[in-house]
Amino acid sequence: MHQSTIDLWYGFSIALQPGNLIWAVVGVLIGNLVGVLPGMGALSTISMLLPLTYPLAPVPAILMLAGVFYGSMYGGAIGAILLNLPSHPPHAVTCLDGYPLTKMGRGGAALGITMMSSFFAASVGIIVMVFLSPALVRVATRFGPAEISSIMLMGLVAGATMSRGSPLKGLAMTVFGLICGTVGTDTTSGVIRLAFGMTDLSDGIELGALCMGLFGVADFIVSVNRLNTSSVRPKVTMKDMRPTGAEIKKSILPMFRGTLIGTLFGALPGTGPTITSFLAYALERRISRNPERFGKGELAGVASPEAASHSKTQMDFIPTMSLGIPGDAIMALLLGALIIKGIQPGPQLISDHPDVFWGLIASFWVGNILLVFLNIPMIGIWVRMLRVPYRFLFPLATFFICIGVYCARNSLFDVGEVAAFGVIGALLLIFDFPVAPIVLGYVLGPLLEENFRRALLLSNGSFLVFVEHPICAVFVSFSVLIAGVQIFSFIRRPPRQKADVSLPTPRFPLR
Amino acid sequence: MRVQRLATRNRLGALLMLVTGAGVATAGWSYHVGTLKAMGAGFMPVILGVFLCLIGFALLVTDRGVDQTNKSHAASVDMRGALCILLGVGAFVILGGLLGLVPASFASVFLSALGDRKNTVRDALYLAIAATLVGVCIFHYGLHLQLPLFSRG
Numbered sequence: 149m150h151q152s153t154i155d156l157w158y159g160f161s162i163a164l165q166p167g168n169l170i171w172a173v174v175g176v177l178i179g180n181l182v183g184v185l186p187g188m189g190a191l192s193t194i195s196m197l198l199p200l201t202y203p204l205a206p207v208p209a210i211l212m213l214a215g216v217f218y219g220s221m222y223g224g225a226i227g228a229i230l231l232n233l234p235s236h237p238p239h240a241v242t243c244l245d246g247y248p249l250t251k252m253g254r255g256g257a258a259l260g261i262t263m264m265s266s267f268f269a270a271s272v273g274i275i276v277m278v279f280l281s282p283a284l285v286r287v288a289t290r291f292g293p294a295e296i297s298s299i300m301l302m303g304l305v306a307g308a309t310m311s312r313g314s315p316l317k318g319l320a321m322t323v324f325g326l327i328c329g330t331v332g333t334d335t336t337s338g339v340i341r342l343a344f345g346m347t348d349l350s351d352g353i354e355l356g357a358l359c360m361g362l363f364g365v366a367d368f369i370v371s372v373n374r375l376n377t378s379s380v381r382p383k384v385t386m387k388d389m390r391p392t393g394a395e396i397k398k399s400i401l402p403m404f405r406g407t408l409i410g411t412l413f414g415a416l417p418g419t420g421p422t423i424t425s426f427l428a429y430a431l432e433r434r435i436s437r438n439p440e441r442f443g444k445g446e447l448a449g450v451a452s453p454e455a456a457s458h459s460k461t462q463m464d465f466i467p468t469m470s471l472g473i474p475g476d477a478i479m480a481l482l483l484g485a486l487i488i489k490g491i492q493p494g495p496q497l498i499s500d501h502p503d504v505f506w507g508l509i510a511s512f513w514v515g516n517i518l519l520v521f522l523n524i525p526m527i528g529i530w531v532r533m534l535r536v537p538y539r540f541l542f543p544l545a546t547f548f549i550c551i552g553v554y555c556a557r558n559s560l561f562d563v564g565e566v567a568a569f570g571v572i573g574a575l576l577l578i579f580d581f582p583v584a585p586i587v588l589g590y591v592l593g594p595l596l597e598e599n600f601r602r603a604l605l606l607s608n609g610s611f612l613v614f615v616e617h618p619i620c621a622v623f624v625s626f627s628v629l630i631a632g633v634q635i636f637s638f639i640r641r642p643p644r645q646k647a648d649v650s651l652p653t654p655r656f657p658l659r
Numbered sequence: 660m661r662v663q664r665l666a667t668r669n670r671l672g673a674l675l676m677l678v679t680g681a682g683v684a685t686a687g688w689s690y691h692v693g694t695l696k697a698m699g700a701g702f703m704p705v706i707l708g709v710f711l712c713l714i715g716f717a718l719l720v721t722d723r724g725v726d727q728t729n730k731s732h733a734a735s736v737d738m739r740g741a742l743c744i745l746l747g748v749g750a751f752v753i754l755g756g757l758l759g760l761v762p763a764s765f766a767s768v769f770l771s772a773l774g775d776r777k778n779t780v781r782d783a784l785y786l787a788i789a790a791t792l793v794g795v796c797i798f799h800y801g802l803h804l805q806l807p808l809f810s811r812g
């Protein structure tokens with residue numbers, strides 16, 4: 149513990165060197181901006197900025213790229229709450245309650261709460277990363293494929309039940325997402341699956357295209373000429389950003405719970421921030437005394453997932469930096485940047501390159517403090533973006549989505565995928581299916597398949613492996629429990645009355 | 660009447676899942692399925708396809724003729740708007756490859772803007788010009804996007 153404090157101190161001396169600090173600032177600034185812009189994600193931005201870092205030394209390069217990542221997390225929350233556009237998948241769940249809050253005129257307070265929980269959660273994540281990093285790494289290395297598959301199973305079941313309305317429909321969408329994840333080349337056999345003869349699909353469906361189609365274009369399609377534009381132009385000033393005492397009190401506990409979930413799941417390789425934020429939301433809704441208020445502007449539904457995704461973001465760096473296992477595509481990109489610099493990721497990274505590891509950790513804190521102070525005065529700029537009427541906004545957003553998705557892989561085919569998923573998403577919305585679980589299934593699909601395959605290969609095809617290992621047994625029984633409670637409550641519920649159907653309800657696309 | 664329409668919509672959704680699941684399972688069957696111990700490429704698609712079919716079937720059976728989600732904002736879609744937005748995205752794909760960034764940007768904004776019934780042609784034109792200028796500045800000069808400003812095929 150004492151050693152960690154010394155190392156952290158050393159990290160600050162690295163991060164605060166002017167040459168490093170300036171690049172970290174550039175990174176968080178760019179990240180924040182692209183996070184707000186609809187259709188622009190951290191993934192495409194980091195890919196675009198990667199060539200810019202070639203002339204830099206390893207430390208400023210990784211500080212800048214990491215800054216883009218967590219800067220975009222702050223910016224993404226702004227886009228999700230004020231514009232209902234999740235430019236980064238973990239924020240999909242923030243839209244559910246953040247956007248209704250904006251429509252109720254409390255968007256500013258929601259942003260304030262988001263900043264508060266993000267900063268708190270990130271700080272907790274950093275502290276855990278500093279002091280428990282070696283121990284957590286030891287636990288994570290003991291996980292076999294069976295454990296990882298059972299954790300993913302629980303994430304999927306929880307994600308499916310999180311969606312509003314029928315749990316069956318949520319489950320259907322999760323399975324649909326898993327199917328989307330199987331598209332492309334099978335890693336084990338090299339067979340190209342479900343590509344309809346299109347070679348561009350051999351790399352699989354592009355994550356950005358999937359999200360932007362389902363959450364961007366599909367939403368424009370179902371709301372164009374149907375949306376009462378007066379309701380989407382809230383006024384948020386710096387003063388509004390200050391949540392009331394009651395609002396803070398309401399968010400404190402969800403913030404703690406979200407941070408806890410993010411931290412717990414953060415140490416496990418293979419669970420991205422999306423799953424954790426979905427889980428945090430599901431938990432809040434489960435334990436809430438009035439779950440029907442979720443999706444209509446409940447602050448807990450903003451504070452908890454945001455806290456979870458931010459602490460998870462920090463924790464994600466543990467397996468990435470110490471084991472060399474990236475949790476998601478962004479982490480993989482950061483690892484790629486390190487490899488280009490001649491730094492081999494793996495357990496030896498912390499000892500071989502302490503300047504990179506500890507400098508990065510210290511710069512997280514510097515960057516997070518910077519982001520909080522940056523976002524409060526700049527809120528006026530983000531709000532000005534909202535003053536644009538919807539009839540101008542959606543064509544512009546369509547354009548940004550097209551060009552943003554194109555940027556990620558320089559592929560026009562990916563932009564075509566956006567259109568395809570726009571149509572699919574619109575159809576699903578018309579049939580009252582929740583589209584958010586698709587992303588969860590899509591992200592987890594390939595990882596689940598790989599680990600599931602490996603687990604059964606090791607157990608000689610016996611399913612008993614999922615019950616015999618104690619860690620597996622716990623996660624599998626949790627999954628069964630969640631599913632069982634859902635089915636039970638579904639069977640017990642009497643058919644709703646007709647009056648219930650015609651209740652006027654607020655419009656929001658992510659269900 | 661309204662309840663009946665919702666019921667039809669629910670059933671159509673369930674059928675969509677059934678058909679999708681069946682399609683995926685059939686496609687998966689054509690790859691190598693393998694065994695539990697040594698799964699082939701088709702194993703997951705077949706399992707998932709069958710599972711989606713079962714869910715679709717369960718949705719059909721449990722359909723109670725009322726909307727479980729108690730709202731239906733997406734019940735009707737404005738065809739002009741939907742078509743224009745899709746044309747906008749499509750124009751970006753086609754013109755981006757044929758003519759370059761400037762025509763693609765202009766067309767995507769112009770066409771999708773026409774989807775809103777309150778936008779006049781002049782509104783759409785101005786919006787498209789402004790967006791193209793900003794887009795070119797940010798993406799071509801700022802971020803060095805690899806799409807040329809103008810190209811010929």
